[in-house]
Amino acid sequence: MARIVMKFGGTSVADLDRIRAVATRVKRQVENGDEVAVVVSAMSGVTNQLVGYCQALSPLHDAREYDAVVATGEQVTSGLLAIALQTAGVDARSWSGWQIPLRTDGAHGKARIEHIEGETLIARMQAGQVPIVAGFQGIGPDNRLTTLGRGGSDTSAVALAAALKADRCDIYTDVDGIYTTDPRIVPRARRLEKIAYEEMLELASVGAKVLQTRSVELAMKERVRVQVLSSFDDGPAPYENETGALLPGTLVVDEDEIVEQEIVAGIAYSRDDAKVTVRKVPDRPGVAASVFGPLAEANVNVDMIVQSTGADGTTDMTFTVGKTDLARAIQVLEGAHGVIQYGELLTDPDVAKISVVGVGMRSHAGVANTMFRTLSDRSINIQVISTSEIKVSVLIAVEYTELAVRALHSAYGLDVG
Amino acid sequence: MARIVMKFGGTSVADLDRIRAVATRVKRQVENGDEVAVVVSAMSGVTNQLVGYCQALSPLHDAREYDAVVATGEQVTSGLLAIALQTAGVDARSWSGWQIPLRTDGAHGKARIEHIEGETLIARMQAGQVPIVAGFQGIGPDNRLTTLGRGGSDTSAVALAAALKADRCDIYTDVDGIYTTDPRIVPRARRLEKIAYEEMLELASVGAKVLQTRSVELAMKERVRVQVLSSFDDGPAPYENETGALLPGTLVVDEDEIVEQEIVAGIAYSRDDAKVTVRKVPDRPGVAASVFGPLAEANVNVDMIVQSTGADGTTDMTFTVGKTDLARAIQVLEGAHGVIQYGELLTDPDVAKISVVGVGMRSHAGVANTMFRTLSDRSINIQVISTSEIKVSVLIAVEYTELAVRALHSAYGLDVG
Numbered sequence: 001m002a003r004i005v006m007k008f009g010g011t012s013v014a015d016l017d018r019i020r021a022v023a024t025r026v027k028r029q030v031e032n033g034d035e036v037a038v039v040v041s042a043m044s045g046v047t048n049q050l051v052g053y054c055q056a057l058s059p060l061h062d063a064r065e066y067d068a069v070v071a072t073g074e075q076v077t078s079g080l081l082a083i084a085l086q087t088a089g090v091d092a093r094s095w096s097g098w099q100i101p102l103r104t105d106g107a108h109g110k111a112r113i114e115h116i117e118g119e120t121l122i123a124r125m126q127a128g129q130v131p132i133v134a135g136f137q138g139i140g141p142d143n144r145l146t147t148l149g150r151g152g153s154d155t156s157a158v159a160l161a162a163a164l165k166a167d168r169c170d171i172y173t174d175v176d177g178i179y180t181t182d183p184r185i186v187p188r189a190r191r192l193e194k195i196a197y198e199e200m201l202e203l204a205s206v207g208a209k210v211l212q213t214r215s216v217e218l219a220m221k222e223r224v225r226v227q228v229l230s231s232f233d234d235g236p237a238p239y240e241n242e243t244g245a246l247l248p249g250t251l252v253v254d255e256d257e258i259v260e261q262e263i264v265a266g267i268a269y270s271r272d273d274a275k276v277t278v279r280k281v282p283d284r285p286g287v288a289a290s291v292f293g294p295l296a297e298a299n300v301n302v303d304m305i306v307q308s309t310g311a312d313g314t315t316d317m318t319f320t321v322g323k324t325d326l327a328r329a330i331q332v333l334e335g336a337h338g339v340i341q342y343g344e345l346l347t348d349p350d351v352a353k354i355s356v357v358g359v360g361m362r363s364h365a366g367v368a369n370t371m372f373r374t375l376s377d378r379s380i381n382i383q384v385i386s387t388s389e390i391k392v393s394v395l396i397a398v399e400y401t402e403l404a405v406r407a408l409h410s411a412y413g414l415d416v417g
Numbered sequence: 418m419a420r421i422v423m424k425f426g427g428t429s430v431a432d433l434d435r436i437r438a439v440a441t442r443v444k445r446q447v448e449n450g451d452e453v454a455v456v457v458s459a460m461s462g463v464t465n466q467l468v469g470y471c472q473a474l475s476p477l478h479d480a481r482e483y484d485a486v487v488a489t490g491e492q493v494t495s496g497l498l499a500i501a502l503q504t505a506g507v508d509a510r511s512w513s514g515w516q517i518p519l520r521t522d523g524a525h526g527k528a529r530i531e532h533i534e535g536e537t538l539i540a541r542m543q544a545g546q547v548p549i550v551a552g553f554q555g556i557g558p559d560n561r562l563t564t565l566g567r568g569g570s571d572t573s574a575v576a577l578a579a580a581l582k583a584d585r586c587d588i589y590t591d592v593d594g595i596y597t598t599d600p601r602i603v604p605r606a607r608r609l610e611k612i613a614y615e616e617m618l619e620l621a622s623v624g625a626k627v628l629q630t631r632s633v634e635l636a637m638k639e640r641v642r643v644q645v646l647s648s649f650d651d652g653p654a655p656y657e658n659e660t661g662a663l664l665p666g667t668l669v670v671d672e673d674e675i676v677e678q679e680i681v682a683g684i685a686y687s688r689d690d691a692k693v694t695v696r697k698v699p700d701r702p703g704v705a706a707s708v709f710g711p712l713a714e715a716n717v718n719v720d721m722i723v724q725s726t727g728a729d730g731t732t733d734m735t736f737t738v739g740k741t742d743l744a745r746a747i748q749v750l751e752g753a754h755g756v757i758q759y760g761e762l763l764t765d766p767d768v769a770k771i772s773v774v775g776v777g778m779r780s781h782a783g784v785a786n787t788m789f790r791t792l793s794d795r796s797i798n799i800q801v802i803s804t805s806e807i808k809v810s811v812l813i814a815v816e817y818t819e820l821a822v823r824a825l826h827s828a829y830g831l832d833v834g
Binding site: 016019020050053054056057058061062064065066068069072075076078079080082083084086087093094096098099143144 | 433436437467470471473474475478479481482483485486489492493495496497499500501503504510511513515516560561
């Protein structure tokens with residue numbers, strides 16, 4: 001017997017047939033002897049429609065009213081799933097965020113969870129009832145509805161799992177787990193049985209968006225074991241096999257739980273960045289601040305940064321910004337030309353960031369070198385390099401994306417079979 | 418300056434353009450110097466869709482979950498109208514039933530309002546803010562959402578007007594007032610400037626369904642002055658003219674307020690009834706109970722009842738039931754044949770009930786006689802008669818409906834011009 005929070009996303013509850021299928025799956029978990037709570041998203045398309053209404057009435061709408069409107073999507077799904085479960089003979093009841101209560105701060109539209117009152121729900125679960133919680137929402141200090149930002153239902157589920165002291169949080173989605181890389185690029189990509197929180201965070205932030213980043217951060221902080229599963233797979237009930245047999249999804253856990261640690265967990269890529277080079281900047285103290293200060297003030301996030309010094313007393317600064325921020329970055333830097341006194345401003349939106357991620361890097365040397373050699377062997381030029389404790393990222397020309405990902409996937413021994 | 422509750426039904430908020438038009442109308446009322454609160458229904462079609470979801474999952478769904486699902490429709494409209502009003506420069510905020518709170522009993526799906534906490538809303542109105550209240554819903558003793566039954570937003574509006582001590586409750590709908598009869602049958606039907614609560618109740622219950630019956634009962638009990646107006650009429654802001662000039666809608670008020678009292682306010686008709694005759698019942702004490710007891714137990718509502726006694730020691734009982742109840746009524750009476758010992762059971766679904774309504778009848782004789790003579794002059798046979806203090810109803814063959822309504826409308830001097 002375990003206590004499990006099951007979370008179903010929008011495509012998993014897209015229509016009444018899918019909601020019935022979810023009820024069947026929840027029933028199977030209950031019949032397995034587990035104590036179960038469920039978190040649901042809005043039926044797919046509903047949130048977009050409601051957001052569209054608010055936007056159409058005013059692009060600068062009151063975030064408190066936006067929350068009151070948009071939070072209804074999950075309220076509908078929670079009630080419908082409760083009816084479907086009752087019809088299937090399972091005791092269930094819906095809970096809105098304000099009823100639990102799930103308390104958040106007052107940042108309407110992107111609120112953060114502060115406290116979930118878990119006692120009532122735990123008592124209901126122990127009495128055999130399944131709480132169906134409307135995801136993505138809570139109640140703020142002003143007694144009004146708040147929402148957690150897009151994808152917030154994952155965060156709701158993880159926070160609920162922590163508050164209910166659940167053994168596991170199962171996130172049902174439209175993929176069947178986390179892969180070593182994008183299977184559309186590398187058909188021999190392998191589903192990971194387990195992945196460490198830190199690895200998941202690095203993979204998510206560079207493009208493998210299966211789980212909302214905040215939900216993984218929260219899982220890591222609260223030590224909630226998260227399982228990513230497909231809701232479109234009608235196989236046997238997911239279970240966790242302590243002997244290491246293949247799991248039906250991917251378990252996101254503390255790295256201590258991963259016995260057979262691979263050095264590299266996966267290869268991620270992103271085509272969402274643009275490269276900016278500020279050339280021939282006088283090389284004096286404070287020059288970095290003169291470049292990045294104005295960008296920060298304009299809310300432009302800067303990622304990979306490289307500085308190289310020339311022989312003539314000037315320096316070149318190269319960095320990446322989000323593609324959607326590029327126009328703003330150019331505007332800011334041109335406006336600051338008098339202060340920075342650079343010689344030339346070069347930009348290139350046709351770049352890709354390729355990252356090798358793995359907690360095993362901490363104890364194994366040579367991971368970065370394997371990456372550089374592999375790319376060199378394919379004549380792929382590395383434009384920028386950045387590293388963290390568990391990640392090496394390089395910037396390359398965008399047309400080499402697939403070639404680079406495939407080559408690295410093989411080089412680190414991640415291919416299936 | 419007056420304090421006014423404005424209520425907008427589903428067709429009045431059917432899409433974003435209509436919601437913007439409602440915002441314009443509310444703004445005009447605010448600019449008139451009035452304190453305004455608004456009650457809204459769900460966008461038209463939304464409630465039906467949500468009800469359909471619940472029905473499809475289970476015809477015997479949990480009414481508490483039905484309420485959680487269906488109450489979202491009004492929540493969406495209230496938030497959207499708040500955004501539209503803010504965009505138009507009017508301070509506004511949405512209120513769900515649980516936030517006010519609007520407390521109801523625990524009869525989920527058909528709850529009755531018990532108490533509305535008005536102080537907070539009054540303070541907001543006095544400070545210049547327009548509360549936008551989600552109609553049709555409240556919070557029950559179990560801290561769960563309740564709904565008031567179909568059309569319940571009218572009742573929400575009247576109850577709110579009472580709680581806020583409003584001078585008037587304006588119900589915006591898709592007709593521009595209450596008419597002396599159905600204008601589709603009598604083109605010369607006249608819009609009533611004023612109508613008494615009791616008359617409105619009789620007209621509503623026999624087919625002129627502009628306002629939900631419960632809302633009129635509540636208005637009468639709480640002495641709330643209700644104005645019925647068209648939301649599709651873009652004329653000047655509605656106002657109440659104390660000199661008796663033509664109002665833009667119909668005011669539903671206490672009969673004392675109606676100075677120039679007509680004897681008859683209107684002619685109503687209904688084709689929703691069926692006639693049942695139980696023939697040759699042994700004429701002994703308790704025979705009525707033996708017929709109507711089993712019907713009541715089966716939840717069949719019986720309306721007009723006539724008993725005539727023959728010479729042979731038997732009696733005939735004729736009455737009407739709702740057409741949708743006819744099959745059940747037949748089943749019940751056939752099942753009770755051994756107890757009632759009637760000779761024959763006759764039914765006729767092809768009947769219409771025509772009613773003449775007016776509080777003036779109390780002090781004027783001859784109203785019923787005018788009705789009988791008018792119908793007789795057109796050779797229309799009266800099958801059943803029933804009367805109340807302010808109403809005379811007759812049952813006739815359905816094919817004479819239009820002829821009878823037109824003839825009576827003329828006979829009582831109700832025609833325009």
